[in-house]
Amino acid sequence: MAAYCGRACRQYLLHLAHDNVDFRLPVQTEIKALLSLRNRPFDTSETFSEKSPFWQLNGLSEDDIRSVMSRTVCGKSSFELWGHGTTTDELRKSLLEYPAENMAPYLQQHSTYKINVYTFNKTLVFKDRIKKIDALDFLPFKGTVNLKDPEHIFCLLEDYGSDPNDIPEDPFHIYFGRWIADGQRELIRxxxxxxxxxxxxxxxxxxxxxxxxxxxxxxxxxxxxxxxxxxxxxxxxxxxxxxxxxxxxxxxxxxxxxxxxxxxxxxxxxxxxxxxxxxxxxxxxxxxxxxxxxxxxxxxxxxxxxxxxxxxxxxxxxxxxxxxxxxxxxxxxxxxxxxxxxxxxxxxxxxxxxxxxxxxxxxxxxxxxxxxxxxxxxxxxxxxxxxxxxxxxxxxxxxxxxxxxxxxxxxxxxxxxxxxxxxxxxxxxxxxxxxxxxxxxxxxxxxxxxxxxxxxxxxxxxxxxxxxxx
Ligand SMILES: C[S@@+](CC[C@H](N)C(=O)[O-])C[C@H]1O[C@@H](n2cnc3c(N)ncnc32)[C@H](O)[C@@H]1O
CATH class of the missing domain: 3.40.50.150 (Vaccinia Virus protein VP39)
Structure with a gap:
């Protein structure tokens, strides 16, 4: 698991569209091309997996990510990654290691927020989603929950693999992060x-x-x-x-x-x-x-x-x-x-x-x-x-x-x-x-x-x- 090293090297997570699974590779070229428009040469191969709908990006800034999201049709959403792991314990450990000063601006007392749960290749009932949100109570959220129009949106994302005929009980990967921007999927419609x-x-x-x-x-x-x-x-x-x-x-x-x-x-x-x-x-x-x-x-x-x-x-x-x-x-x-x-x-x-x-x-x-x-x-x-x-x-x-x-x-x-x-x-x-x-x-x-x-x-x-x- 990557160690976190403060403001200078934040990690970002892209949630990729999954409707063209046999046509995943253009994502890499698309993201690389969009970053090179900002003169940001980027080695995309390191963390990319053709099978996964999630892709961790290192060495970029939030502005880079916003700029990519303003054009990508392969990327659905992007997050500043606060923690990840293969089990809930690993996720917790990773979140506790994330620098408090990076989290603080988004957890302020007078702010409003909501937490979404997204599961890939598994549907969870409402009760189970709430349980997962409650399990994040060790994070120092001081603001007020606002489901309709929050200032900050956080997301717990769980990856249950890509085989709909063999869905595991527990996810293979769990991520938690702050939502930054959605991509341009709307253009397709x-x-x-x-x-x-x-x-x-x-x-x-x-x-x-x-x-x-x-x-x-x-x-x-x-x-x-x-x-x-x-x-x-x-x-x-x-x-x-x-x-x-x-x-x-x-x-x-x-x-x-x-x-x-x-x-x-x-x-x-x-x-x-x-x-x-x-x-x-x-x-x-x-x-x-x-x-x-x-x-x-x-x-x-x-x-x-x-x-x-x-x-x-x-x-x-x-x-x-x-x-x-x-x-x-x-x-x-x-x-x-x-x-x-x-x-x-x-x-x-x-x-x-x-x-x-x-x-x-x-x-x-x-x-x-x-x-x-x-x-x-x-x-x-x-x-x-x-x-x-x-x-x-x-x-x-x-x-x-x-x-x-x-x-x-x-x-x-x-x-x-x-x-x-x-x-x-x-x-x-x-x-x-x-x-x-x-x-x-x-x-x-x-x-x-x-x-x-x-x-x-x-x-x-x-x-x-x-x-x-x-
Ligand atoms: C696959 S279609 C292009 C469809 C186009 N992208 C669109 O969205 O409508 C290929 C086009 O090439 C044209 N075409 C065929 N032979 C050509 C040639 N020798 N020179 C120029 N155009 C040609 C056809 O008339 C056809 O409109």
Missing amino acids: SYSVKKRHFIGNTSMDAGLSFIMANHAKVKADDLVYDPFVGTGSLLVACSHFGAYVCGTDIDYNTIHGIGKASRKNQKWRGPDENIRANLRQYGTDRLYVDVMVSDASKPLWRKTAQFDAIVTDPPYGIRESTRRTGSHKDIIKPPEDFSSGESHVPVSMAYHLSDIFADLLNFAARHLVLGGRLVYWLPIYRPEYCEEMVPLHPCLTLISNCEQTLSSHTSRRLITMEKTKEPEDSDRLSHLADPRFTPYQGHNSFREKYFSGVTKKNGKDAKATPRNKE
Whole structure:
């Protein structure tokens, strides 16, 4: 158990959201990214456990914690940790060792307070909660209890492990601390795509969009670009943090907010169903730069264009096609009939996943500012995945790689990279036979593999995890 050493090195406890248990790792990247926005380099690996919803943080200040909580969607609540142990005796000993001068300001005679009891993986009846609070009577609380509007909130947090089929009698860990701030879980509800003005089949859910914006360290006055912008969900999240946003997409109808609607009971998109209107819905339309129809394989930007972050969800070919514009000699299918409501692309040809990612990394290497981040999703066929498959680039350092399972045999990985070097000609990834890139080429048939796995399992997997579930 860590010894307490006064004001200079207080410990803090984060209570993490548990709704994405198989997707815990982004928490570390998120918290690290938010601390580095405050120039607080932080080694998060020491006390982090993928299984636990609690995470002790050392070497930070209360201001650091408040700043993290003002943005995190992975963190639920934060506490100044006054004591912890694996038994009630250990907790008591630890609390008695906590410096009295650190506690005193919050236990004053004229103050009001309340104590909450939170149990993870076990439900306690009211009577048992009260018993646990009463057992804390050795702490020198001098104020008055006020359950409705207390000045100070304390919390006893008990961890009964993560197996709902094997809940122990006593908790594995017990913590006691002073509540500091809650995270931004509320954004998941208030920005839900269900209530969004303009949505499509692949609109990214709100929680993941905010996690991506945090991984990208998006901040006020940044310029953020999404080259596969779709309905602009990622721009919505980035503009919430004050960034100017722009995007491109090959789909004319999506960019212009016309054509077939994605909502049930609505055939055609209504007037003003577009990305700008989405930002207006959340009061950030002053940060809307523009969106344009453009093919990511042939970027329209001048060489000198620079972005602070690129945050994107490229197509995987499951719910949307992976295609790029071709020249007449590449024609593989006739131009589509625009009047039918289908997307209008004069000539289109297949855009292999490995080419999409090679283009994306080359683009990021050229157009990100130094220190700028690229955050994107990489689809993976799990039986064939190995870490070497994650596309690398000499100018981009891999920061994190977290898996989100889609079905038993497919997943997508949230990749975060940071630009650490300006590109030279030799740094450019070539699409074919580049030894730095070839391992991912096996995934070009991701679509076939995705559907073959679904067929094998009689369609069960297709329902397992909808791609952009909220
Ligand atoms: C997964 S969706 C992006 C969804 C978006 N994040 C949202 O929240 O709506 C991928 C997008 O890439 C677009 N796309 C496909 N091929 C493209 C290309 N060659 N260049 C640019 N966009 C492309 C599709 O039209 C689609 O809108």
